[in-house]
Amino acid sequence: MTAVPDVDGAKRRNGSSLDSTARMLRAKWRSASLAAGWRFPSDWGLPEVDTVCAALTAGGPNEAVVSGLGRARAASGAGLDETLTDLAALHAVVADGDRHGGFVVPDIDATPSRLVRVTALAWADVALDRYAHTEVTEPLTGLPSASYLRTRLAEVYRGAARAGRTATDDALLLTVSFDLAGMASWPRLAAMILAADALRSVFDGPETTAALGPSVLAVLAVRDADIAAQAVALRREITERMHADPQLDDVSSPAISFVRLHPTYEESCALLRRIGRR
Template identity: 30%
Template sequence: MNTRPAGDDALGTLCARWRRRTVAEGWRMPEDWAAPAVVPLAHAVLHGLAAEAPAQALGTARALADVGVTEGLRDVGALYDLCLTAVPHSVTLAFASGWETADTGPDPHAAARGMSGLPQHTEFLARAADIFAGIDSTREGGSLVLVTIDGRVGKVGAAARLVRWKRDVLLGEAVRLAFDARYPTGYRDGVAVVLGRSEPAGHLLADVARVRATLAGLARKNPSILRAPVRITLRPLPEDVAALHRIITADDPA
């Protein structure tokens, strides 16, 4: 895609720099970054115009391209960093709204996961049931362990949707950085759950230490959004999914 509209060299240069910055920060599919929706957002930011509508359009485009909301918001942040300004809350909300309400086609789980990008409890329990039944495996030994990561600062009112979205994004990213795909994960409103195994000795504890350190750093920068320190509990599991369901339901936000 040619991101350089005729007669606007500054806009073309900004789009090229934006892409390079995003790719350098870990964009998963560099060839898929260029989308028509990036140009109106870059134009709005470059010229100090209202950016909510183009941000929402870009959020929708990223969702339809199977780009996660965390990756998409990081990309928007890269644009604003290049322009030496902070992302306005209204732009974050607009992008998230476009992403959240997009028709994501054949994968209903992607839409259901919401801003954390982590599975909901129904998906988590389905994978856990396969592990209990021996159909799926974490490829490790030892006993099953449930890790609960509670990042809630306190009650978040219905009007504070931006706070919840930011919290969900931060918690989801921290969990994905610490625990790889062999761990089933679940999420609901500020509380993440991870199903792991106690062996090899030290592996799970190292991952828990990693998520704790990541969230401690994020909480220092976002004291009104994340609990500091985050509350992390490890507990052994009984041998059936019904008991697991009762445990995570008891840990659900009120």
């Protein structure tokens, strides 16, 4: 097999510290992995690749070395299928690299199950840890996502049921929606960012704020006497912020509405989806 030129980034290890045998193994492994479908050649090279190559030429890698590669692949954003195919490419090079003129066909089913298990578990450990720490905020506004609002809504329904009440007795939704049809991209973005900032300023207590859609924000709030005054304050805060930016002169004032929750959690989730599509 003809080795594909290594164009890994300068910050990645390129195998220069390896001896000639390990460098040749690395080049063959890389070529086999790319031929098997590795999507981004510049992302293939990692320090752990060199560690594996050095260990193989020194007598064989232990589980810690293989595990380190799996963890590094996950941390760099490689998927599990891509990671295991890369492992299969390495195994094919080591097992069959001298046959068929150096051409190998990676086969995950032919890869020793112990290596697959160790790599997959290490990859999953990192991937699940990253998932557990995933932000639940919408990137434009910085507000929690609709998914998080649904989680909070479920808690409200459970709490009301435990108290022998209904969620509609205790909470309601306040929505802020803009008519941004036909607006240029900057005014659309700016209007939502400013409205989200105003929302956080007014509802700075236990209420749950969220971005429901491209032009809709919402608050899950306690049904009490203060909510009407907060709605008035919110409109004032949004208006002041928008008037301070001449580029938003053509953006109409948002519609601020009170929305009653439905009798069941499932019905209220469907309501959120409809509101988010406005």
